[in-house]
Amino acid sequence: MDPSAQDVVDALPDGVLLAGPDERVELVSSTAARMLGLGPDGGAGAVGRPLREVLALRDTDGQTWYDVHCPFAGISTRTGVPEQSWRLPDGSEVLVTARLHRAGRGRPVERVAVSLRSGRGRARLDRDRSDLVATVAHELRSPLTGVKGFVQAMLNRWDKLSDEQKKLMLTTVHADSDRLSRLIAELLDVARIDTGRLQLHPRPTDVATVVGRVVESISAGTARPVELELRPDLPRVSADPDKLTQVVTNLVENGLRHGEGTVRVTVEHLAAEPARPEHPEVAESVRITVDDQGTGIPEELRRQVFTKFWKHGARGGSGLGLYIVGGLTRAHGGDVVIDDAPGGGARIVVRWPVEDHRTR
Numbered sequence: 001m002d003p004s005a006q007d008v009v010d011a012l013p014d015g016v017l018l019a020g021p022d023e024r025v026e027l028v029s030s031t032a033a034r035m036l037g038l039g040p041d042g043g044a045g046a047v048g049r050p051l052r053e054v055l056a057l058r059d060t061d062g063q064t065w066y067d068v069h070c071p072f073a074g075i076s077t078r079t080g081v082p083e084q085s086w087r088l089p090d091g092s093e094v095l096v097t098a099r100l101h102r103a104g105r106g107r108p109v110e111r112v113a114v115s116l117r118s119g120r121g122r123a124r125l126d127r128d129r130s131d132l133v134a135t136v137a138h139e140l141r142s143p144l145t146g147v148k149g150f151v152q153a154m155l156n157r158w159d160k161l162s163d164e165q166k167k168l169m170l171t172t173v174h175a176d177s178d179r180l181s182r183l184i185a186e187l188l189d190v191a192r193i194d195t196g197r198l199q200l201h202p203r204p205t206d207v208a209t210v211v212g213r214v215v216e217s218i219s220a221g222t223a224r225p226v227e228l229e230l231r232p233d234l235p236r237v238s239a240d241p242d243k244l245t246q247v248v249t250n251l252v253e254n255g256l257r258h259g260e261g262t263v264r265v266t267v268e269h270l271a272a273e274p275a276r277p278e279h280p281e282v283a284e285s286v287r288i289t290v291d292d293q294g295t296g297i298p299e300e301l302r303r304q305v306f307t308k309f310w311k312h313g314a315r316g317g318s319g320l321g322l323y324i325v326g327g328l329t330r331a332h333g334g335d336v337v338i339d340d341a342p343g344g345g346a347r348i349v350v351r352w353p354v355e356d357h358r359t360r
Helices: 005-010 030-036 042-046 065-069 120-160 163-195 207-219 241-258 321-331
Strands: 015-019 025-028 080-087 093-102 109-118 203-205 226-230 237-239 263-270 285-291 335-340 346-353
Touching (some): 005 025, 015 030, 025 030, 030 042, 030 109, 120 163, 203 241, 207 226, 207 237, 207 241, 207 263, 237 241, 237 346, 241 263, 241 285, 241 321, 241 346, 321 335, 321 346
Parallel strands (some): 226 263
Antiparallel strands (some): 015 025, 015 109, 093 109, 203 237, 285 346
């Protein structure tokens, strides 16, 4: 049996209303009835009533959607009303668009189809944009303030500063400039991951060399101990070296920023595992494990860690590091998981394929 028109509109994710040439409602989906608060009879009670009464939407000035757009009047060539934000009777936001059906160009409107979509998705996007602006402003302010302050001091007091003082100031400016460059690179990577435009240039890469350089560089700038254990017989991996460096850097710095005690990095070879009934085939890979000695990450929060702008605690950061770790690792065909480190603390494990297993 073919589904009825009511069954069809009830199956749609958005609310739908149809009104005939007499400007009275012919059909209301269950979603639209719920949005508009049409009462216990729902859409059935609205059929036959004027569209002006049923479509109880207002803007911030108190005007109704029907009075603003006059769907059955206006220019005779008009065929639709573009999507706009309106308020439901309960005050929540809804995105409304309409299609005006005519028998021909310039003919009267025979049917108006109105679509109602929840505004929560757009509100979430707006919050993401606000988070992005707030993150960028906060993260840029500190290094820019340092750069400006030291440059201004050197300009005003150049002749009075010793060579050692000048060198210290320039070193600080250089470090703050690197921090700015890195934040900008992170934001660009986030945009590329989100849009699927991330460009990778993988080639056989010595993972031991990459991880060793990262640990050496980070250790030089912190008083916390960072230990590295390279297990024997490490193969080369298929990786964009710059992206692999970025992943390892973010992992180690995350352990230093949010963990306690010694941060330990272990790199080991994992042989390929044949498929078994309980799990699929696992390709040959290299496992990079970063352990810290902090309080760890509660299990209920572990899925959130890899989302954008997620922060926990009061130790700062852009909230982008582990999001980028997850995006870059998956783009290479690998995966990343969070576990408990032996003796307490967090353990983050990246499994990086030896062969090219990128997502296509």
